[in-house]
Amino acid sequence: MHIGVVAERTGLSLRTLRHYDEIGLVHPTGRTDGGFRLYSEADVERLLLIRRMKPLGFSLQEMQDLLTLTDALAAGEAPETALQELRRFESLAAERRADLSRKMQMADEFLDRLRALSASDGSGQ
Template structure:
């Protein structure tokens, strides 16, 4: 780390991967496509990430289960940067609300899928458990 970095902590890509639960390959891909670029590189070429970049990566990770595309992720990262500014454009706040509505809708769909999966697992457990009264359970799944 150089003198200019003394007040700021930079993490190697391996530490970022561990902290975010993403693979090195995924982090390298995000860098290659310009989604999240490391702050610096070491003399040996290793990627170094600031806490702000790690937060961006965590935001992306949180979007993945909701099936946002890489382009939508890029758009949200830009919007979150814009709305953090004191003179944030109204359009950015409106777009953020639109993305929030999409996220809520997709989360609800995921909840419904989990509920169906739980019902299915419960049914399988009922079928695989021997009954004490000797009667075979009905076989309809």
């Protein structure tokens, strides 16, 4: 599928998709005769994994490390430490999700306070 379709399916911008290709994070499976990028379903799945990691603050290097690990696991070529490394990623994701939950709670409290203020006459009484 062409890059525009992939962008729509993944919610990633064309610029981001091109950047990921340039840095070697996710290469399109092929190219048209005219040089346009062509992505497979597997490429889209990799991009969706990356998109899920972004809000949790994973770095591009961490994303690459996880993709390399998942590729090795899928190919049956994972090192002995693969399961331990996968659990490390799981633990990091859980910690970062908990942090986001705390931030969401604070944001909700802040919004509730603003709404209460705007519902009053603004005098604080």
